[in-house]
Amino acid sequence: MITVDILIAPLRILVTALGTGVLPAENPATMIRSASTDLDEVRRTSAAATSAVQNEWRGIGSGGAAAAADRTARTSTTVDDDGQQIATLVETASARIELAARQLRELVDSFERAATAMGPALSTPAGLAAIVPVAVDHVQRGLSIVSRAQTDLADDTRTMSELGRHEAPAEAGSQPVANTASSPTGKGVAVTLPDGSVAYAPNERAAAAVRAALSQQGVPYVWGGTTPDGFDCSGFTQWAYRQAGVELPRLAQEQDTAGMAVTQDQLMPGDLAVWDGHVAMYIGNDQLVEAGDPVGVSPLRTTNAGQGFQGFFRPK
Incomplete structure (x- = not known):
């Protein structure tokens, strides 16, 4: 069985290197969504304060303050949206790794069952000749699983790197882009x-x-x-x-x-x-x-x- 263990060792290494994909209780996605709640409270407080000031303050200064508050609200909304997408990407990446890890463990179990089924014949030259192609097939399938996970994670990484590359929020009164209409909350x-x-x-x-x-x-x-x-x-x-x-x-x-x-x-x-x-x-x-x-x-x-x-x- 030492020879069999050597044959399946590459799969075990892949399992160890990949990890489980299970996020800890205090995972980044949870923390990001918690921060989103805080941003919502900041926006509400800021809007209420701006409204109260405008009721008592008139003139150019008041307009400038309102415009600044509006820019801040739109910027925080953009940050909030990016945060939500990042949280989703974190969870998606975790799920991808968890799936790949489970598939790798299933391959290890499959190979061990195949080796066990051969019984004493496994220790003979003919048995070893029969089990080697099975090991190669399982390792190749494991490499394919890891390669697919890497490709998916690379796509997630590119998506995450694109977040935050936004144009500056439009000033109040500027002309909207043709064929677009922002929602009342600026979210779409x-x-x-x-x-x-x-x-x-x-x-x-x-x-x-x-x-x-x-x-x-x-x-x-x-x-x-x-x-x-x-x-x-x-x-x-x-x-x-x-x-x-x-x-x-x-x-x-x-x-x-x-x-x-x-x-x-x-x-x-x-x-x-x-x-x-x-x-x-x-x-x-x-x-x-x-x-x-x-x-x-x-x-x-x-x-x-x-x-x-x-x-x-x-x-x-």
Whole structure:
């Protein structure tokens, strides 16, 4: 069995090097979300103080103070939004490592079962010749798991590094960018939904994708369809995001790889709901738009004809 242990040693090293992925109780995501609560309190206090001052103070100085307070509020909102995304990225990275670690441990267990099943024959030349290819296969699969995790983590790292690279908040009274409309809280781009309500996308690209998707209501379902002549589910979301300059993978079960996971309470217009064989786009206010027969709007859900639900994802 010493020889067998040597054969599987690379997998054990990978397990040790990767770690568990389990976050401690005082993990960064929890601390960031706690700081977000503090920022909300600061914004509320600042707004109340500014309002009280303006009731008693008139003139240029008052206007300047109000403008400064507004800039501070918008900056803190941006920091808050970035913090929320960083917290989500931390949790996503933790989940990726935890999954990879579990898959590696399963490979170790699988190899040990294969070696045990060979019994005494394992100590013979023929047994060793038979077990070596099994060990090589398991180690190669382990390397693939780690490589995939590294790729996913590199994407998360790039996304995190892009946070904070914002344009300076626009001064009060400046002209808005064409085709955008900030929410009352400054947290997104307004999109008017078919029922007349307004939702706020996280950025202009997501808003453009939602608008493109909604423009195709009534288009028939076509298996393999990727154009306005007819869509299948993933062809529809791929086409909508292409109009916004974002290229998604072709298959529904692969489109979750083009973004970061978000929870249901973090959903924003443009996020994707992904099942094993279906994908839909969240448009806001607890509604989805998806390719059906025909393309249409439906209530938010996590079930779809018995398919496994993969989760919600925000394209990058």
